[in-house]
Amino acid sequence: MHWSQLLTILWLRWRLSRNQWSRGGLLNAVIAVAVVVCLITGAVGGALAGLLVGLFALAKVSPGILLAVWDITTFAFLLVWTIGVLSEIQRSEAIDIGKMLHLPVSLRGVFLVNYAASHLTLSIILFGPWMVCLSIGLALSRGLAMLWLLPLSLGLLFMVTAWTYYVRGWLVILMRNPRRYRAVVAGITLAFVLLSQLPNLLMNTSHKYPPAPGKQVAAPPKEPAAEGGHLPAHFSTLLWLHKVVPFMWVGNGAMSLADDSAWPAALGAAGTLALGGLGLTCAYRSTRRFYEGRTGKTKARRSAKEKAVAAGQGPETLAGPRSRRMFLERTVPGLPEETGALALTVFRSLLRATEVKMALATGMLAFLPLFAMMFFSHGRTIGTGARPFAATAAVVLPLFGMTQLMLNQFGFDRAGFRMLVLSPVPRWQILLGKNLALAPVAASIGLFVLLLAKFVLAIPWLVIVAACLQLGTAFFLLSMLGNFFSLLVPYRISPGSLRPTKVPAMTSILIVVSHLLLSTATGSVFLAPICGWLFASAGLLPAAVASLLFSAIELAIILALYRLTLPVLGDLLQKREKQILQVVTREVE
Numbered sequence: 001m002h003w004s005q006l007l008t009i010l011w012l013r014w015r016l017s018r019n020q021w022s023r024g025g026l027l028n029a030v031i032a033v034a035v036v037v038c039l040i041t042g043a044v045g046g047a048l049a050g051l052l053v054g055l056f057a058l059a060k061v062s063p064g065i066l067l068a069v070w071d072i073t074t075f076a077f078l079l080v081w082t083i084g085v086l087s088e089i090q091r092s093e094a095i096d097i098g099k100m101l102h103l104p105v106s107l108r109g110v111f112l113v114n115y116a117a118s119h120l121t122l123s124i125i126l127f128g129p130w131m132v133c134l135s136i137g138l139a140l141s142r143g144l145a146m147l148w149l150l151p152l153s154l155g156l157l158f159m160v161t162a163w164t165y166y167v168r169g170w171l172v173i174l175m176r177n178p179r180r181y182r183a184v185v186a187g188i189t190l191a192f193v194l195l196s197q198l199p200n201l202l203m204n205t206s207h208k209y210p211p212a213p214g215k216q217v218a219a220p221p222k223e224p225a226a227e228g229g230h231l232p233a234h235f236s237t238l239l240w241l242h243k244v245v246p247f248m249w250v251g252n253g254a255m256s257l258a259d260d261s262a263w264p265a266a267l268g269a270a271g272t273l274a275l276g277g278l279g280l281t282c283a284y285r286s287t288r289r290f291y292e293g294r295t296g297k298t299k300a301r302r303s304a305k306e307k308a309v310a311a312g313q314g315p316e317t318l319a320g321p322r323s324r325r326m327f328l329e330r331t332v333p334g335l336p337e338e339t340g341a342l343a344l345t346v347f348r349s350l351l352r353a354t355e356v357k358m359a360l361a362t363g364m365l366a367f368l369p370l371f372a373m374m375f376f377s378h379g380r381t382i383g384t385g386a387r388p389f390a391a392t393a394a395v396v397l398p399l400f401g402m403t404q405l406m407l408n409q410f411g412f413d414r415a416g417f418r419m420l421v422l423s424p425v426p427r428w429q430i431l432l433g434k435n436l437a438l439a440p441v442a443a444s445i446g447l448f449v450l451l452l453a454k455f456v457l458a459i460p461w462l463v464i465v466a467a468c469l470q471l472g473t474a475f476f477l478l479s480m481l482g483n484f485f486s487l488l489v490p491y492r493i494s495p496g497s498l499r500p501t502k503v504p505a506m507t508s509i510l511i512v513v514s515h516l517l518l519s520t521a522t523g524s525v526f527l528a529p530i531c532g533w534l535f536a537s538a539g540l541l542p543a544a545v546a547s548l549l550f551s552a553i554e555l556a557i558i559l560a561l562y563r564l565t566l567p568v569l570g571d572l573l574q575k576r577e578k579q580i581l582q583v584v585t586r587e588v589e
Contacts (some may be wrong), residue, residue, distance in 0.1 A: 008103075009113060031505050039125050047129035063258035066138075067242070072130065074156065078247065080123040085164060101571060107291070109282055118168075119161045128157060138254075144259050148265035152253045155272030159246065167355020170286060307511035319544075335436070338425040342433030350405075350437060353412065385536065388529035388547040389460045391467035394453040395446040396474050396525050402442060406482030407514050409434045410584050411493045411500070417584050421577050428570025435479040442540030446471040462544040466528065469551035474525045476555075477563045481521055483569045485514040490580045528554055 058066060243264075249272060253265030289391035331470035409431075410417050420430055434484030450471070454464050489510040492501045502512070530546030540546070573580075 006534065009110070024401060039122070043125050043129045046126050047133040048131035050130040051137040054134045054139075055141050058138060059141035063255040066258050067251045067255040070254045071248065072114075073127065073134075074247055074250055077108050077123055077127040078160070079128070081121075081160060081164075084121050084123055085168075093353070107181055107288065108284065115161075115165055115280065115283070118165065124157065124161070125490055128469070135549065142258070144261055145260070146254075146267060148257060148262055149250070149254055151269040152250050152265050155269050155276060156247070156250050159272045159278035159279065162276040162283065166279050166283035166286060169271050192329050246272060265483060282529040332436075335432075336429060338423075339429040339433045339436070342425065342430060343436040345439035347433055347440065349412075349416075350441065385533055387457065388463050388532050389526065390453060390457055390541055391450065391463045392470050392526055392529050393440050395467050396451045396522055398445045398449050399442060399474055399478060399522070400519070401445075402438065403478070403482075403518055405438060406478050407511075407518065408489075408491060408493065409482060409486040410580055411486075411491050413584060414492060417581055421581055426570060427573040428566045431569055431573065435476075435483070438479070439475065442475045443471070446475075461542055462548060466532075466544065466548040466551040469548070469555045470525050470528060473528075473555045474522060474559045475556050477521060477524070478518065480558075480562045480565055481518055483565070485518075487569065487576055487580070489514060490583045492584045492586065520575045525554070568583065 035209075058069065131153035132150060135146065135153055138149060139146040178386035239252075242248040242255075249264075253268045256262070256264035330340075330344060331337060332343060336341070405412070410420075413420070423430075447468070448465055449462060453459060454461075489507060491503045491507055491511065494501055528550040529543075529547050531550040532541075532543040532545075535541045535546035536543035541549075
């Protein structure tokens with residue numbers, strides 16, 4: 001690629017970004033400029049902090065301290081980097097290569113520009129200057145041999161970014177099938193959440209709690225120190241991992257340089273650069289094969305139904321006459337036919353949506369460390385007065401994972417919202433169907449967590465019954481508020497993720513405000529256990545009985561309010577459906 005071509009492409013990319021800012025309005029442009037200024041300030045501050053820490057704080061520390069500092073830096077970078085990758089799993093191309101192939105431009109040049117542009121992220125901006133200036137500061141305070149940390153840390157960044165770019169390209173090919181795409185997105189998110197909680201689970205399961213009072217336990221023998229006096233002997237496995245795992249080569253190189261040995265740092269720098277070059281080469285070959293149509297996809301086997309059709313047999317030959325109705329052909333007792341059909345349709349759509357799987361599964365996995373800590377703790381029982389509050393928290397907190405679904409009920413419909421606009425169904429029935437579609441999901445999650453809390457914390461069954469009523473109160477309260485905010489602040493959700501498309505700054509502020517108001521309103525569910533505690537303190541009723549009584553009263557009040565607001569919000573939907581249609585169906589590039 002010639003220099004003039006590169007400048008033209010960069011100018012085009014800048015022009016497109018500038019047009020997007022101008023369309024977003026003045027407030028959006030001001031926020032974008034503020035974000036850029038904050039990133040520049042963070043980069044400069046990180047560079048200055050790294051230089052000062054290397055010059056003064058780490059000038060005379062032991063090699064083990066240097067190892068710990070670089071390990072913390074590396075794993076903090078990897079954590080922030082992984083979170084950023086998960087927010088945009090698919091490849092984020094700054095330049096559309098498919099369009100550039102029609103021009104006399106080198107594919108390798110466009111590929112390198114996209115590689116550099118797609119990794120100009122928060123983690124690189126914050127940790128890159130910190131690592132570089134920390135290496136320079138250590139070289140100025142401890143000797144020029146510490147300059148080996150400069151290519152070693154840059155090699156680490158190059159290795160991580162190159163292989164990430166290759167994985168993104170591989171995912172593009174893998175997820176061309178929509179069903180496979182949904183499974184991959186949900187699987188990667190669940191794996192990351194589970195791995196992030198794995199250290200907490202291991203610490204809680206392996207932690208030795210203090211013995212009961214009066215019980216004497218012999219003190220364990222002290223482990224001898226390792227050779228050199230720097231680290232205890234039980235760190236030998238950790239030191240071996242630093243020599244094997246590429247992500248730990250920076251810390252190993254820093255410790256070796258402090259011991260006047262430059263070979264581990266030099267070999268680590270060469271290894272990270274070589275692995276990064278290999279990853280970038282694989283990414284380029286994958287990109288080239290993708291745009292040349294050589295994805296390596298083999299001919300899929302035809303299903304039994306296709307084979308039967310090809311052989312002249314009908315579907316009835318395989319499965320026989322259909323003896324039962326399909327799921328979407330069923331009716332919901334006690335509901336109008338239109339409302340029941342809409343509820344079943346939305347429920348089936350939610351079960352197939354990647355966004356819902358990610359939101360619900362992430363919320364469920366977030367509670368695993370909490371219950372593991374409670375289960376493996378020394379004493380799992382709690383006080384009698386605290387049990388109603390624990391049961392209420394067990395049914396309320398998991399519902400926060402559904403707030404984005406409730407606060408933006410039409411954003412996930414996208415083009416499908418046209419069917420609701422064209423349908424002759426009363427608008428209040430549309431809102432009711434949307435809410436009831438989420439009821440089985442909320443009930444299954446809340447009851448699962450509640451039963452888990454019952455067996456872990458030994459909560460009485462009477463408190464469990466009261467918590468079930470509180471689950472209904474929380475759900476209808478969230479539904480009522482979610483209907484209002486869905487009509488007031490609709491926004492389109494990108495397919496396959498929970499990330500909104502580019503929205504105006506005012507809409508972003510209203511989204512944050514709606515989440516805060518919803519969280520505050522959910523606190524009213526705790527009124528029942530509070531009243532139960534007050535009645536028990538006054539000696540009028542047991543806490544469980546009073547909590548059950550007030551839970552039933554609160555549920556009746558919320559149901560009455562929900563029924564009163566449903567026709568009013570249906571009329572509001574009738575007035576704003578065209579604006580909502582314009583928002584949720586418009587694709588913003």
